[in-house]
Amino acid sequence: MRLRYGDEEEAFRAELVAWLEANVPAAEVLRRPKRSSADLPDWARAWQRTLFDAGWLVPGWPPELGGRNATPVQQMIYFEELSRREIPRSLNPQGLGIISPSICDYGTPELRERFLLPTLRAEIAWCLGMSEPQAGSDLASLRTRAVLDGDHFVVNGQKVWTSGAHHADWCMCFVRTDPDAPRHKGISALIIDMKTPGVEARPFPELSEPDYLDFNEVFFTDALVPAENLLGELNDGWRLTQGSLAHERAMLWIDYAYSLERANQALIDLGDEPGVNGRRIGDDPVYRDQVAQSAIDAQALLCMGYRGFSKFMAGRSAPEHSLLKLFGSESVQRSLALGFSAQGAPGLDQDNLGPQMWRAGSWATQWLRSFGGTIPGGTSEIQRNIIAERVLGLPRA
Numbered sequence: 001m002r003l004r005y006g007d008e009e010e011a012f013r014a015e016l017v018a019w020l021e022a023n024v025p026a027a028e029v030l031r032r033p034k035r036s037s038a039d040l041p042d043w044a045r046a047w048q049r050t051l052f053d054a055g056w057l058v059p060g061w062p063p064e065l066g067g068r069n070a071t072p073v074q075q076m077i078y079f080e081e082l083s084r085r086e087i088p089r090s091l092n093p094q095g096l097g098i099i100s101p102s103i104c105d106y107g108t109p110e111l112r113e114r115f116l117l118p119t120l121r122a123e124i125a126w127c128l129g130m131s132e133p134q135a136g137s138d139l140a141s142l143r144t145r146a147v148l149d150g151d152h153f154v155v156n157g158q159k160v161w162t163s164g165a166h167h168a169d170w171c172m173c174f175v176r177t178d179p180d181a182p183r184h185k186g187i188s189a190l191i192i193d194m195k196t197p198g199v200e201a202r203p204f205p206e207l208s209e210p211d212y213l214d215f216n217e218v219f220f221t222d223a224l225v226p227a228e229n230l231l232g233e234l235n236d237g238w239r240l241t242q243g244s245l246a247h248e249r250a251m252l253w254i255d256y257a258y259s260l261e262r263a264n265q266a267l268i269d270l271g272d273e274p275g276v277n278g279r280r281i282g283d284d285p286v287y288r289d290q291v292a293q294s295a296i297d298a299q300a301l302l303c304m305g306y307r308g309f310s311k312f313m314a315g316r317s318a319p320e321h322s323l324l325k326l327f328g329s330e331s332v333q334r335s336l337a338l339g340f341s342a343q344g345a346p347g348l349d350q351d352n353l354g355p356q357m358w359r360a361g362s363w364a365t366q367w368l369r370s371f372g373g374t375i376p377g378g379t380s381e382i383q384r385n386i387i388a389e390r391v392l393g394l395p396r397a
Protein backbone atom coordinates (compact mmCIF):
# COMPACT_ATOMS: atom_id res chain seq x y z
CA MET A 1 0.00 0.00 0.00
CA ARG A 2 1.44 3.36 -1.00
CA LEU A 3 -0.54 6.39 0.14
CA ARG A 4 -0.15 9.70 -1.65
CA TYR A 5 -0.38 12.86 0.40
CA GLY A 6 -0.70 16.55 -0.58
CA ASP A 7 1.79 18.31 -2.86
CA GLU A 8 3.73 19.85 0.02
CA GLU A 9 4.09 16.47 1.72
CA GLU A 10 5.12 14.75 -1.50
CA ALA A 11 7.74 17.49 -2.09
CA PHE A 12 9.05 16.69 1.41
CA ARG A 13 9.21 13.01 0.46
CA ALA A 14 11.05 13.78 -2.78
CA GLU A 15 13.63 15.91 -0.96
CA LEU A 16 14.15 13.17 1.65
CA VAL A 17 14.45 10.38 -0.93
CA ALA A 18 16.95 12.38 -3.00
CA TRP A 19 19.01 13.07 0.11
CA LEU A 20 18.92 9.42 1.21
CA GLU A 21 19.96 8.20 -2.22
CA ALA A 22 22.96 10.52 -2.15
CA ASN A 23 24.03 9.89 1.45
CA VAL A 24 23.03 6.49 2.86
CA PRO A 25 26.01 4.20 3.59
CA ALA A 26 26.38 1.17 1.32
CA ALA A 27 24.08 -1.78 2.12
CA GLU A 28 27.03 -3.97 3.19
CA VAL A 29 27.99 -1.33 5.77
CA LEU A 30 24.44 -1.09 7.16
CA ARG A 31 24.34 -4.90 7.44
CA ARG A 32 27.57 -5.28 9.40
CA PRO A 33 26.91 -7.39 12.51
CA LYS A 34 26.04 -5.33 15.57
CA ARG A 35 27.80 -5.94 18.88
CA SER A 36 24.93 -4.55 20.97
CA SER A 37 22.23 -1.88 20.90
CA ALA A 38 24.58 0.64 22.56
CA ASP A 39 27.72 -0.07 20.58
CA LEU A 40 28.40 2.75 18.14
CA PRO A 41 31.16 1.86 15.66
CA ASP A 42 32.75 4.76 13.80
CA TRP A 43 30.56 4.36 10.70
CA ALA A 44 27.37 4.44 12.83
CA ARG A 45 28.47 7.57 14.68
CA ALA A 46 29.35 9.22 11.37
CA TRP A 47 26.00 8.24 9.78
CA GLN A 48 23.92 9.50 12.73
CA ARG A 49 25.94 12.72 12.73
CA THR A 50 25.37 13.13 8.98
CA LEU A 51 21.61 12.73 9.50
CA PHE A 52 21.71 15.20 12.38
CA ASP A 53 23.74 17.83 10.50
CA ALA A 54 21.39 17.65 7.53
CA GLY A 55 18.27 18.00 9.72
CA TRP A 56 17.14 14.45 8.95
CA LEU A 57 17.74 12.71 12.29
CA VAL A 58 14.73 14.09 14.17
CA PRO A 59 12.84 16.07 11.53
CA GLY A 60 9.90 16.80 13.86
CA TRP A 61 12.16 18.64 16.31
CA PRO A 62 13.05 22.34 16.09
CA PRO A 63 16.12 23.40 14.09
CA GLU A 64 18.19 24.22 17.19
CA LEU A 65 17.96 20.51 18.10
CA GLY A 66 18.79 19.35 14.61
CA GLY A 67 15.23 19.11 13.28
CA ARG A 68 13.17 20.97 10.70
CA ASN A 69 9.78 21.30 12.45
CA ALA A 70 8.31 18.61 10.19
CA THR A 71 4.54 18.18 10.50
CA PRO A 72 3.16 14.85 11.84
CA VAL A 73 2.32 13.75 8.27
CA GLN A 74 5.86 14.59 7.16
CA GLN A 75 7.23 12.59 10.09
CA MET A 76 5.08 9.66 9.03
CA ILE A 77 6.50 9.94 5.50
CA TYR A 78 9.98 10.06 6.99
CA PHE A 79 9.46 6.80 8.91
CA GLU A 80 7.82 5.17 5.89
CA GLU A 81 10.83 5.90 3.68
CA LEU A 82 13.38 4.77 6.27
CA SER A 83 11.49 1.57 7.14
CA ARG A 84 10.91 0.73 3.48
CA ARG A 85 14.67 0.94 2.89
CA GLU A 86 15.65 -0.67 6.23
CA ILE A 87 17.76 2.34 7.13
CA PRO A 88 18.55 2.70 10.86
CA ARG A 89 18.64 6.23 12.22
CA SER A 90 20.84 5.15 15.08
CA LEU A 91 22.50 1.98 16.34
CA ASN A 92 21.47 3.10 19.86
CA PRO A 93 17.69 3.17 19.39
CA GLN A 94 16.85 3.51 23.09
CA GLY A 95 19.08 6.60 23.34
CA LEU A 96 17.58 8.29 20.31
CA GLY A 97 13.98 7.07 20.44
CA ILE A 98 13.20 6.92 24.17
CA ILE A 99 15.79 8.75 26.25
CA SER A 100 16.44 11.89 24.22
CA PRO A 101 12.68 12.71 24.02
CA SER A 102 12.42 12.08 27.79
CA ILE A 103 15.30 14.48 28.51
CA CYS A 104 13.76 16.99 26.12
CA ASP A 105 10.37 16.75 27.88
CA TYR A 106 11.47 16.45 31.51
CA GLY A 107 15.11 17.58 31.83
CA THR A 108 16.26 20.77 33.52
CA PRO A 109 17.93 23.28 31.18
CA GLU A 110 21.29 22.01 32.53
CA LEU A 111 20.48 18.36 31.76
CA ARG A 112 19.17 19.27 28.33
CA GLU A 113 22.34 21.25 27.64
CA ARG A 114 24.58 18.47 28.89
CA PHE A 115 22.97 15.44 27.28
CA LEU A 116 20.68 16.26 24.36
CA LEU A 117 23.05 17.34 21.63
CA PRO A 118 25.75 14.75 22.51
CA THR A 119 23.06 12.03 22.29
CA LEU A 120 21.68 13.28 19.00
CA ARG A 121 25.19 13.61 17.55
CA ALA A 122 26.02 10.00 18.60
CA GLU A 123 28.81 11.15 20.90
CA ILE A 124 27.32 9.16 23.80
CA ALA A 125 25.26 5.95 24.00
CA TRP A 126 22.56 4.98 26.48
CA CYS A 127 20.87 2.06 28.14
CA LEU A 128 17.45 2.00 29.75
CA GLY A 129 17.19 0.65 33.30
CA MET A 130 13.57 -0.26 33.88
CA SER A 131 13.06 -4.03 34.29
CA GLU A 132 14.18 -5.91 37.38
CA PRO A 133 14.04 -9.61 38.29
CA GLN A 134 10.69 -9.02 40.07
CA ALA A 135 9.47 -6.07 38.01
CA GLY A 136 8.84 -6.44 34.28
CA SER A 137 5.23 -6.19 33.16
CA ASP A 138 4.49 -4.94 36.67
CA LEU A 139 7.09 -2.19 36.53
CA ALA A 140 5.61 -0.33 39.50
CA SER A 141 6.95 -3.04 41.79
CA LEU A 142 10.57 -2.07 41.05
CA ARG A 143 12.83 -2.15 44.10
CA THR A 144 16.18 -0.61 43.14
CA ARG A 145 16.56 1.90 45.92
CA ALA A 146 18.00 5.44 45.78
CA VAL A 147 18.46 7.40 49.01
CA LEU A 148 19.22 11.11 48.86
CA ASP A 149 22.23 11.80 51.08
CA GLY A 150 23.41 15.42 50.84
CA ASP A 151 24.12 16.21 47.22
CA HIS A 152 24.11 12.58 46.04
CA PHE A 153 21.72 9.67 45.70
CA VAL A 154 23.07 6.36 46.98
CA VAL A 155 21.79 3.60 44.65
CA ASN A 156 21.50 -0.11 45.52
CA GLY A 157 19.70 -2.84 43.62
CA GLN A 158 19.58 -4.75 40.34
CA LYS A 159 18.22 -4.32 36.83
CA VAL A 160 17.90 -7.03 34.19
CA TRP A 161 17.42 -7.27 30.39
CA THR A 162 19.22 -3.91 30.16
CA SER A 163 20.03 -3.79 26.44
CA GLY A 164 23.55 -2.63 25.63
CA ALA A 165 24.43 -1.72 29.24
CA HIS A 166 28.01 -3.01 28.89
CA HIS A 167 28.64 -0.59 25.98
CA ALA A 168 26.52 2.34 27.19
CA ASP A 169 28.01 5.53 28.60
CA TRP A 170 24.88 6.48 30.53
CA CYS A 171 21.72 4.86 31.88
CA MET A 172 18.26 6.36 32.32
CA CYS A 173 17.40 4.37 35.41
CA PHE A 174 14.14 4.09 37.35
CA VAL A 175 14.62 3.81 41.11
CA ARG A 176 12.48 3.79 44.24
CA THR A 177 13.01 7.00 46.19
CA ASP A 178 10.06 6.73 48.60
CA PRO A 179 9.37 3.16 49.78
CA ASP A 180 6.46 4.33 51.95
CA ALA A 181 4.48 6.02 49.15
CA PRO A 182 1.92 4.11 47.04
CA ARG A 183 3.81 2.01 44.45
CA HIS A 184 3.43 4.38 41.49
CA LYS A 185 4.26 7.47 43.52
CA GLY A 186 7.66 6.67 45.04
CA ILE A 187 9.61 6.18 41.79
CA SER A 188 12.16 8.60 40.29
CA ALA A 189 14.36 8.64 37.17
CA LEU A 190 18.10 9.13 37.49
CA ILE A 191 20.74 9.64 34.84
CA ILE A 192 23.59 7.35 35.90
CA ASP A 193 27.13 7.36 34.55
CA MET A 194 27.89 3.70 33.76
CA LYS A 195 31.51 4.25 34.87
CA THR A 196 30.40 5.12 38.42
CA PRO A 197 32.13 2.92 41.05
CA GLY A 198 29.52 0.43 42.28
CA VAL A 199 27.81 0.04 38.87
CA GLU A 200 28.52 -3.30 37.23
CA ALA A 201 27.04 -4.49 33.91
CA ARG A 202 27.17 -8.24 33.31
CA PRO A 203 26.17 -9.20 29.75
CA PHE A 204 24.52 -12.57 29.08
CA PRO A 205 23.74 -14.36 25.79
CA GLU A 206 20.40 -14.81 24.04
CA LEU A 207 18.94 -18.17 23.06
CA SER A 208 18.40 -16.99 19.48
CA GLU A 209 21.96 -15.82 18.92
CA PRO A 210 24.49 -16.96 21.53
CA ASP A 211 27.29 -14.82 20.05
CA TYR A 212 25.28 -11.59 20.24
CA LEU A 213 25.58 -10.05 23.69
CA ASP A 214 22.98 -7.33 24.20
CA PHE A 215 21.14 -8.21 27.42
CA ASN A 216 22.71 -7.37 30.78
CA GLU A 217 22.13 -7.69 34.45
CA VAL A 218 23.20 -4.40 36.03
CA PHE A 219 24.11 -4.31 39.72
CA PHE A 220 24.24 -1.14 41.82
CA THR A 221 26.18 -1.27 45.10
CA ASP A 222 26.32 2.03 47.01
CA ALA A 223 26.70 3.83 43.67
CA LEU A 224 26.80 7.62 44.15
CA VAL A 225 24.75 9.64 41.66
CA PRO A 226 24.83 13.46 41.79
CA ALA A 227 21.47 14.89 42.88
CA GLU A 228 21.38 17.14 39.80
CA ASN A 229 21.10 13.98 37.65
CA LEU A 230 17.48 13.59 38.76
CA LEU A 231 15.32 13.63 35.61
CA GLY A 232 11.87 15.09 36.26
CA GLU A 233 10.54 15.67 39.76
CA LEU A 234 11.49 13.55 42.78
CA ASN A 235 8.98 10.67 43.19
CA ASP A 236 7.31 11.57 39.88
CA GLY A 237 9.20 9.04 37.74
CA TRP A 238 6.04 7.09 36.84
CA ARG A 239 5.06 9.97 34.59
CA LEU A 240 8.33 9.43 32.70
CA THR A 241 7.76 5.69 32.35
CA GLN A 242 4.50 6.46 30.59
CA GLY A 243 6.20 9.09 28.42
CA SER A 244 9.15 6.82 27.64
CA LEU A 245 6.97 3.92 26.62
CA ALA A 246 4.76 6.16 24.51
CA HIS A 247 7.82 7.38 22.61
CA GLU A 248 8.84 3.77 22.13
CA ARG A 249 5.49 2.77 20.66
CA ALA A 250 4.61 5.79 18.58
CA MET A 251 5.58 4.69 15.06
CA LEU A 252 6.65 1.11 15.72
CA TRP A 253 3.82 -0.23 13.56
CA ILE A 254 5.44 1.18 10.42
CA ASP A 255 8.49 -0.99 11.04
CA TYR A 256 6.32 -4.05 11.65
CA ALA A 257 4.34 -3.40 8.47
CA TYR A 258 7.43 -3.14 6.27
CA SER A 259 9.15 -6.08 8.01
CA LEU A 260 6.05 -8.11 7.26
CA GLU A 261 6.01 -7.02 3.62
CA ARG A 262 9.66 -8.08 3.29
CA ALA A 263 9.02 -11.39 5.04
CA ASN A 264 6.08 -12.00 2.69
CA GLN A 265 8.27 -11.37 -0.35
CA ALA A 266 10.82 -13.81 1.08
CA LEU A 267 8.00 -16.37 1.52
CA ILE A 268 7.01 -15.92 -2.13
CA ASP A 269 10.64 -16.44 -3.19
CA LEU A 270 10.85 -19.48 -0.93
CA GLY A 271 7.92 -20.97 -2.86
CA ASP A 272 10.32 -21.84 -5.70
CA GLU A 273 12.47 -24.03 -3.49
CA PRO A 274 12.04 -27.74 -2.64
CA GLY A 275 10.28 -28.45 0.65
CA VAL A 276 10.54 -31.32 3.13
CA ASN A 277 8.94 -33.81 0.73
CA GLY A 278 11.12 -32.72 -2.20
CA ARG A 279 8.21 -30.94 -3.93
CA ARG A 280 8.19 -27.23 -4.71
CA ILE A 281 7.10 -25.40 -1.53
CA GLY A 282 4.85 -23.02 -3.49
CA ASP A 283 2.84 -25.96 -4.91
CA ASP A 284 1.41 -26.72 -1.47
CA PRO A 285 -2.09 -25.15 -1.39
CA VAL A 286 -1.97 -24.71 2.40
CA TYR A 287 1.30 -22.81 2.09
CA ARG A 288 -0.18 -20.61 -0.64
CA ASP A 289 -3.21 -19.83 1.54
CA GLN A 290 -1.01 -18.94 4.48
CA VAL A 291 1.22 -16.64 2.41
CA ALA A 292 -1.91 -14.94 1.03
CA GLN A 293 -3.20 -14.51 4.59
CA SER A 294 0.11 -12.96 5.62
CA ALA A 295 -0.08 -10.54 2.67
CA ILE A 296 -3.60 -9.57 3.81
CA ASP A 297 -2.30 -9.10 7.36
CA ALA A 298 0.37 -6.68 6.10
CA GLN A 299 -2.27 -4.56 4.38
CA ALA A 300 -4.57 -4.73 7.43
CA LEU A 301 -1.70 -3.57 9.62
CA LEU A 302 -1.05 -0.57 7.38
CA CYS A 303 -4.77 0.32 7.26
CA MET A 304 -5.07 0.11 11.05
CA GLY A 305 -1.89 2.16 11.50
CA TYR A 306 -3.06 4.91 9.19
CA ARG A 307 -6.49 4.91 10.83
CA GLY A 308 -4.90 5.38 14.28
CA PHE A 309 -2.73 8.15 12.89
CA SER A 310 -5.76 9.93 11.36
CA LYS A 311 -7.58 9.77 14.70
CA PHE A 312 -4.51 11.14 16.46
CA MET A 313 -4.35 13.99 13.92
CA ALA A 314 -8.02 14.75 14.55
CA GLY A 315 -7.37 14.89 18.30
CA ARG A 316 -9.35 11.70 18.99
CA SER A 317 -8.17 8.97 21.32
CA ALA A 318 -6.73 6.02 19.42
CA PRO A 319 -6.70 2.59 21.09
CA GLU A 320 -4.90 1.30 17.99
CA HIS A 321 -1.49 1.36 19.73
CA SER A 322 -2.07 -1.90 21.59
CA LEU A 323 -3.80 -3.51 18.61
CA LEU A 324 -0.90 -2.53 16.35
CA LYS A 325 1.82 -3.72 18.71
CA LEU A 326 0.06 -7.05 19.24
CA PHE A 327 -0.97 -7.65 15.63
CA GLY A 328 2.29 -6.32 14.15
CA SER A 329 4.69 -8.32 16.31
CA GLU A 330 2.64 -11.53 16.10
CA SER A 331 2.02 -11.26 12.33
CA VAL A 332 5.77 -10.96 11.70
CA GLN A 333 6.29 -13.94 13.97
CA ARG A 334 3.65 -16.03 12.13
CA SER A 335 5.23 -15.29 8.75
CA LEU A 336 8.69 -16.34 9.99
CA ALA A 337 7.28 -19.52 11.54
CA LEU A 338 5.68 -20.29 8.16
CA GLY A 339 9.02 -20.04 6.32
CA PHE A 340 10.75 -22.07 9.01
CA SER A 341 8.20 -24.89 8.98
CA ALA A 342 7.94 -24.99 5.16
CA GLN A 343 11.68 -25.56 4.92
CA GLY A 344 11.78 -28.23 7.58
CA ALA A 345 15.20 -29.21 8.93
CA PRO A 346 17.25 -27.11 6.42
CA GLY A 347 15.57 -24.03 7.91
CA LEU A 348 17.56 -24.62 11.06
CA ASP A 349 20.97 -23.95 9.59
CA GLN A 350 20.74 -22.30 6.20
CA ASP A 351 21.18 -18.65 5.54
CA ASN A 352 18.10 -18.73 3.38
CA LEU A 353 16.43 -15.47 4.01
CA GLY A 354 18.73 -13.42 1.86
CA PRO A 355 19.88 -9.85 2.23
CA GLN A 356 16.43 -8.33 1.92
CA MET A 357 15.66 -9.03 5.59
CA TRP A 358 16.84 -6.68 8.30
CA ARG A 359 19.63 -9.03 9.35
CA ALA A 360 21.00 -12.11 7.67
CA GLY A 361 20.16 -15.42 9.31
CA SER A 362 18.16 -18.60 8.92
CA TRP A 363 14.36 -18.64 9.13
CA ALA A 364 14.73 -20.37 12.48
CA THR A 365 16.99 -17.63 13.86
CA GLN A 366 14.68 -14.92 12.57
CA TRP A 367 11.72 -16.68 14.13
CA LEU A 368 13.48 -16.99 17.50
CA ARG A 369 14.44 -13.31 17.34
CA SER A 370 10.85 -12.35 16.62
CA PHE A 371 9.91 -13.24 20.20
CA GLY A 372 11.92 -10.14 21.14
CA GLY A 373 9.21 -8.09 19.42
CA THR A 374 6.36 -9.60 21.42
CA ILE A 375 7.87 -8.80 24.84
CA PRO A 376 9.30 -5.28 25.34
CA GLY A 377 7.04 -2.24 25.51
CA GLY A 378 4.31 -4.49 27.01
CA THR A 379 4.07 -8.22 26.26
CA SER A 380 1.35 -9.66 24.02
CA GLU A 381 -0.61 -10.75 27.11
CA ILE A 382 -0.44 -7.23 28.55
CA GLN A 383 -1.59 -5.79 25.20
CA ARG A 384 -4.53 -8.23 25.27
CA ASN A 385 -5.40 -7.06 28.79
CA ILE A 386 -5.35 -3.43 27.61
CA ILE A 387 -7.49 -4.23 24.56
CA ALA A 388 -9.96 -6.17 26.73
CA GLU A 389 -10.31 -3.32 29.21
CA ARG A 390 -9.89 -0.15 27.17
CA VAL A 391 -11.12 -1.16 23.72
CA LEU A 392 -13.75 -3.80 24.50
CA GLY A 393 -14.77 -2.34 27.87
CA LEU A 394 -14.51 -5.68 29.70
CA PRO A 395 -14.15 -5.57 33.50
CA ARG A 396 -10.61 -5.01 34.84
CA ALA A 397 -8.70 -8.21 35.68
Ligand SMILES: Cc1cc2nc3c(=O)[nH]c(=O)nc-3n(C[C@H](O)[C@H](O)[C@H](O)COP(=O)(O)OP(=O)(O)OC[C@H]3O[C@@H](n4cnc5c(N)ncnc54)[C@H](O)[C@@H]3O)c2cc1C
Nearest residue numbers: 128129130131136137138161162163372375376379381382
Ligand atom coordinates in the same frame (compact mmCIF):
# COMPACT_ATOMS: atom_id res chain seq x y z
C1 LIG B 1 14.44 -7.56 23.04
C2 LIG B 1 14.19 -7.02 24.43
C3 LIG B 1 14.84 -5.88 24.84
C4 LIG B 1 14.63 -5.38 26.13
N1 LIG B 1 15.33 -4.28 26.53
C5 LIG B 1 15.14 -3.78 27.77
C6 LIG B 1 15.88 -2.64 28.21
O1 LIG B 1 16.72 -2.10 27.48
N2 LIG B 1 15.66 -2.18 29.45
C7 LIG B 1 14.75 -2.76 30.29
O2 LIG B 1 14.57 -2.24 31.40
N3 LIG B 1 14.05 -3.85 29.92
C8 LIG B 1 14.24 -4.39 28.68
N4 LIG B 1 13.55 -5.52 28.28
C9 LIG B 1 12.70 -6.20 29.25
C10 LIG B 1 11.22 -6.07 28.99
O3 LIG B 1 10.77 -4.77 29.25
C11 LIG B 1 10.53 -7.10 29.89
O4 LIG B 1 10.97 -8.38 29.47
C12 LIG B 1 9.04 -7.00 29.79
O5 LIG B 1 8.59 -5.85 30.42
C13 LIG B 1 8.36 -8.24 30.46
O6 LIG B 1 8.82 -8.38 31.76
P1 LIG B 1 9.41 -9.77 32.30
O7 LIG B 1 10.43 -10.27 31.33
O8 LIG B 1 9.83 -9.57 33.71
O9 LIG B 1 8.21 -10.79 32.24
P2 LIG B 1 7.00 -10.89 33.28
O10 LIG B 1 6.39 -9.56 33.49
O11 LIG B 1 7.48 -11.63 34.48
O12 LIG B 1 5.99 -11.79 32.47
C14 LIG B 1 6.17 -13.21 32.34
C15 LIG B 1 4.98 -13.74 31.56
O13 LIG B 1 3.76 -13.48 32.29
C16 LIG B 1 2.85 -12.73 31.51
N5 LIG B 1 2.14 -11.76 32.34
C17 LIG B 1 2.70 -10.89 33.23
N6 LIG B 1 1.74 -10.14 33.81
C18 LIG B 1 0.55 -10.50 33.25
C19 LIG B 1 -0.80 -10.09 33.42
N7 LIG B 1 -1.13 -9.11 34.26
N8 LIG B 1 -1.75 -10.70 32.66
C20 LIG B 1 -1.43 -11.70 31.78
N9 LIG B 1 -0.15 -12.14 31.58
C21 LIG B 1 0.81 -11.55 32.31
C22 LIG B 1 3.73 -12.00 30.48
O14 LIG B 1 3.00 -11.64 29.32
C23 LIG B 1 4.81 -13.04 30.21
O15 LIG B 1 4.34 -13.97 29.27
C24 LIG B 1 13.73 -6.04 27.01
C25 LIG B 1 13.10 -7.21 26.60
C26 LIG B 1 13.32 -7.70 25.32
C27 LIG B 1 12.63 -8.97 24.91
